[in-house]
Amino acid sequence: xxxTEYDPDVTIDARGSTCPGPLMDLIGKVKxxxxxxxxxxxxxxxxxxxDVPEWLDEAGHDLxxxxxxxxxxxxxxxxx
Amino acid sequence: xxxxxxxxxxxxxxxxxxxxxxxxxKPELESGDVEVILVSDGEDHVYKPTFLYVPFxxxxxxxxxxxxxxxxxxxxxxxxxxVEAIDTDDKRLTLRDGxxxxxxxxxxxxxxxxxxxxxxxxxxxxxxxYGPEGAQRLRDELADFTEGHLVLSVIGTPHMCPAAPVExxxxxxxxxxxxxxxxxxxxxxxxxxxxxxAIQNIADWASAAFEERDINLETFFNADEVDPDExxxxxxxGKELDYDLLVGIPPHHGSDLVVDAGLSEDGWVDVDKxxxxxxxxxxxxxxxxxxxxxxxxxxxxxxxxxxxxxxxLASHVRGETPTATYxxxxxxxxxxxxxxxTFVDFEYGTQxxxxxxSKPVHWAKLGYNESYWLTARGLL
Ligand SMILES: Cc1cc2nc3c(=O)[nH]c(=O)nc-3n(C[C@H](O)[C@H](O)[C@H](O)COP(=O)(O)OP(=O)(O)OC[C@H]3O[C@@H](n4cnc5c(N)ncnc54)[C@H](O)[C@@H]3O)c2cc1C
Numbered sequence: 246x247x248x249t250e251y252d253p254d255v256t257i258d259a260r261g262s263t264c265p266g267p268l269m270d271l272i273g274k275v276k277x278x279x280x281x282x283x284x285x286x287x288x289x290x291x292x293x294x295x296d297v298p299e300w301l302d303e304a305g306h307d308l309x310x311x312x313x314x315x316x317x318x319x320x321x322x323x324x325x
Numbered sequence: 326x327x328x329x330x331x332x333x334x335x336x337x338x339x340x341x342x343x344x345x346x347x348x349x350x351k352p353e354l355e356s357g358d359v360e361v362i363l364v365s366d367g368e369d370h371v372y373k374p375t376f377l378y379v380p381f382x383x384x385x386x387x388x389x390x391x392x393x394x395x396x397x398x399x400x401x402x403x404x405x406x407x408v409e410a411i412d413t414d415d416k417r418l419t420l421r422d423g424x425x426x427x428x429x430x431x432x433x434x435x436x437x438x439x440x441x442x443x444x445x446x447x448x449x450x451x452x453x454x455y456g457p458e459g460a461q462r463l464r465d466e467l468a469d470f471t472e473g474h475l476v477l478s479v480i481g482t483p484h485m486c487p488a489a490p491v492e493x494x495x496x497x498x499x500x501x502x503x504x505x506x507x508x509x510x511x512x513x514x515x516x517x518x519x520x521x522x523a524i525q526n527i528a529d530w531a532s533a534a535f536e537e538r539d540i541n542l543e544t545f546f547n548a549d550e551v552d553p554d555e556x557x558x559x560x561x562x563g564k565e566l567d568y569d570l571l572v573g574i575p576p577h578h579g580s581d582l583v584v585d586a587g588l589s590e591d592g593w594v595d596v597d598k599x600x601x602x603x604x605x606x607x608x609x610x611x612x613x614x615x616x617x618x619x620x621x622x623x624x625x626x627x628x629x630x631x632x633x634x635x636x637x638l639a640s641h642v643r644g645e646t647p648t649a650t651y652x653x654x655x656x657x658x659x660x661x662x663x664x665x666x667t668f669v670d671f672e673y674g675t676q677x678x679x680x681x682x683s684k685p686v687h688w689a690k691l692g693y694n695e696s697y698w699l700t701a702r703g704l705l
Pocket of ligand 1: 436656
């Protein structure tokens with residue numbers, strides 16, 4: 246497992262689901278979250294690496310880091 | 326000892342499954358070695374695709390229903406009842422008045438629930454065509470709508486029949502043109518992700534069709550609040566859309582029964598996508614919209630899944646190892662206006678090709694909808 250300095254408040258396990266599952270799971274959690282919440286999105290869909298940053302940009306939230314794990318990615322997001 | 330197969334939900338999945346089992350397990354049912362009990366909360370079977378045509382006056386809400394008893398084989402024990410709890414350890418269901426129902430094998434075909442209240446203002450400010458009352462109200466509203474901004478917003482995914490919102494705006498465009506009103510009606514379609522549909526090829530086709538017909542497309546639009554007094558739809562991305570008529574595809578939920586039974590955390594049953602067996606309990610299957618598989622929530626999916634579950638249940642009952650699997654087969658007819666349609670078919674991991682819309686495919690869709698009553702009976 247790769248290391249990260251971020252300690253998520255919420256973890257979403259969207260591994261195994263395909264587009265737009267991971268992004269929609271993230272949007273659902275961001276909707277409920279207070280500003281400043283750190284969310285870890287675990288996704289095995291490579292498409293997430295494109296559509297998640299694009300949406301965060303559009304909606305004004307931050308992508309902190311993308312960590313490559315064995316067979317998925319952890320995308321760390323902070324809400325504004 | 327009679328083995329009991331219980332099916333909950335007399336929708337597309339549950340009904341096709343019951344009829345397939347009546348056929349495949351005919352000897353066992355007649356000898357009394359097996360009984361199949363179908364529990365559904367209502368006398369009628371409802372064919373939801375009909376609702377797409379109700380707002381345009383092409384079908385009525387009554388066209389969408391038939392008595393379940395007319396569609397299901399007489400060897401099946403139909404119970405008009407509601408399941409209130411599922412205990413997969415004791416293999417027992419609790420029915421509406423607290424009576425228990427024991428099972429050896431259980432299949433859940435509970436469908437999806439609409440939850441408009443999840444979005445502030447949607448129930449007051451929005452219309453939809455995803456259920457009988459909504460479709461009827463929208464019909465009345467559209468009949469008097471002669472000018473203004475019609476906004477169709479897909480509010481969250483997953484939702485039933487991912488193509489239906491695209492079909493609705495293309496049909497609305499054609500319908501207003503036919504009535505000479507299109508110049509006075511602006512149409513906008515919004516979708517939560519960066520394209521018009523989850524499936525890339527359908528999104529590409531829909532975007533081109535929208536452009537050709539002057540339908541506005543708003544992507545990355547996740548509705549956050551409806552302001553019915555001002556007629557404004559707000560998005561999480563900070564956008565605002567003024568509307569005169571809002572058609573909002575309401576958020577969908579699985580079932581609290583599923584969560585309470587420990588079959589998943591989010592209400593859609595966690596299943597193996599090939600065997601359709603629940604991952605969190607023994608001898609439990611799920612099919613149709615309630616099953617969490619990576620394809621569309623569509624009647625065709627429920628239908629194909631029912632064939633697989635029937636084969637597997639028949640194998641269990643006969644003491645054989647089940648081998649039938651579901652490969653994600655999905656077929657959707659997509660209306661591209663009032664008199665032409667296309668269709669797509671795909672499996673897990675494949676991208677559909679969208680064919681050029683034509684009149685014969687539109688007639689095929691209407692024909693399919695008529696012959697659906699034979700499909701439900703297991704005859705097609
Ligand atoms: C407007 C619209 C258009 C559509 N168009 C198409 C299309 O063109 N093509 C296509 O393939 N699909 C289409 N669909 C989707 C299709 O209708 C669904 O995917 C399909 O009905 C799913 O079948 P199901 O058996 O899973 O659930 P349903 O058909 O929804 O049936 C669920 C059943 O379970 C019962 N039930 C639920 N909870 C309980 C309980 N606790 N106890 C007892 N009974 C219970 C319900 O009463 C119902 O009878 C459309 C849907 C809509 C809304």
